[in-house]
Amino acid sequence: xxxxxxxxxxxxxxxxxxxxxxxxxxxxxxxxxxxxxxxxxxxxxxxxxxxxxxxxxxxxxxxxxxxxxxxxxxxxxxxxxxxxxxxxxxxxxxxxxxxxxxxxxxxxxxxxxxxxxxxxxxxxxxxxxxxxxxxxxxxxxxxxxxxxxxxxxxxxxxxxxxxxxxxxxxxxxxxxxxxxxxxxxxxxxxxxxxxxxxxxxxxxxxxxxxxxxxxxxxxxxxxxxxxxxxxxxxxxxxxxxxxxxxxxxxxxxxxxxxxxxxxxxxxxxxxxxxxxxxxxxxxxxxxxxxxxxxxxxxxxxxxxxxxxxxxxxxxxxxxxxxxxxxxxxxxxxxxxxxxxxxxxxxxxxxxxxxx
Numbered sequence: 001x002x003x004x005x006x007x008x009x010x011x012x013x014x015x016x017x018x019x020x021x022x023x024x025x026x027x028x029x030x031x032x033x034x035x036x037x038x039x040x041x042x043x044x045x046x047x048x049x050x051x052x053x054x055x056x057x058x059x060x061x062x063x064x065x066x067x068x069x070x071x072x073x074x075x076x077x078x079x080x081x082x083x084x085x086x087x088x089x090x091x092x093x094x095x096x097x098x099x100x101x102x103x104x105x106x107x108x109x110x111x112x113x114x115x116x117x118x119x120x121x122x123x124x125x126x127x128x129x130x131x132x133x134x135x136x137x138x139x140x141x142x143x144x145x146x147x148x149x150x151x152x153x154x155x156x157x158x159x160x161x162x163x164x165x166x167x168x169x170x171x172x173x174x175x176x177x178x179x180x181x182x183x184x185x186x187x188x189x190x191x192x193x194x195x196x197x198x199x200x201x202x203x204x205x206x207x208x209x210x211x212x213x214x215x216x217x218x219x220x221x222x223x224x225x226x227x228x229x230x231x232x233x234x235x236x237x238x239x240x241x242x243x244x245x246x247x248x249x250x251x252x253x254x255x256x257x258x259x260x261x262x263x264x265x266x267x268x269x270x271x272x273x274x275x276x277x278x279x280x281x282x283x284x285x286x287x288x289x290x291x292x293x294x295x296x297x298x299x300x301x302x303x304x305x306x307x308x309x310x311x312x313x314x315x316x317x318x319x320x321x322x323x324x325x326x327x328x329x330x331x332x333x334x335x336x337x338x339x340x341x342x343x344x345x346x347x348x349x350x351x352x353x354x355x
Contacts, residue, residue: 147262206277209261217276235350238281240324
């Protein structure tokens with residue numbers, strides 16, 4: 001009996017942390033079982049405790065394995081994206097190599113001045129194409145790497161969470177320090193409300209983009225200080241997604257939305273900011289800036305000011321994507337508040353994509 005008690009304590013105190021809510025629930029359940037065992041239950045009750053403990057452990061093992069499997073899938077996907085980008089770069093290089101070999105053979109067989117001039121002109125054209133393609137690849141590579149770095153950072157944050165020491169479950173433990181404690185920043189969430197989507201205590205992530213969803217966005221907005229300056233909400237809308245979905249199907253449309261979310265994250269989102277998937281082709285960014293509303297609007301308009309190019313499977317599909325966006329301060333007075341103002345903005349932004 002004593003051995004079983006110590007074994008359960010060790011299982012509770014050294015459980016692998018995957019998702020915080022499930023981890024805390026599992027440890028709390030084992031604590032309750034341990035407390036019951038301290039009362040030295042009669043032998044007939046031991047089988048009930050053993051069955052309950054076995055179910056708890058088996059269930060948590062399945063949940064933890066599922067979390068680990070999702071990390072493995074994410075890592076495979078990141079590697080796949082990188083390999084695909086490298087294959088794409090190699091394909092373009094092979095194309096230019098073939099063109100250069102062709103010009104080389106023509107120069108070898110050149111007999112007239114006109115043929116030599118034509119070969120020189122073609123060489124200049126190929127070099128111009130190589131330069132243009134190199135610049136495009138550089139921009140695309142920067143955007144790709146920035147997006148993948150954010151995904152890896154999300155996994156790293158999850159790993160740090162898993163490596164954190166278990167919380168103290170004693171009554172009163174973990175109570176906030178009121179005297180001499182560190183005051184939370186303006187974007188610190190209330191109790192149980194994380195700042196980063198990777199730390200969500202509940203699974204409220206959009207399956208297409210991996211971003212916190214609209215429910216999480218609304219809860220976060222409603223929890224913000226009512227009259228705090230320096231906080232802004234950016235409404236971002238991917239234009240003509242109805243056409244993309246109807247013309248190319250939901251799979252391509254989902255890839256476009258994922259591409260746009262990574263683009264927004266790499267070009268707009270800073271460490272103190274948050275990005276949410278609102279609904280449909282809409283995203284909301286919670287921005288913390290020391291700038292004025294005009295300056296923040298200019299920052300967002302620089303992002304949406306030029307079209308971006310989505311390429312699918314080594315150039316088999318090329319789409320020119322437009323973004324629309326606007327900014328409001330979080331301290332919106334009157335009306336329906338910031339959430340109502342966001343809905344009004346999205347209604348207006350959606351009309352721009354139909355022009």
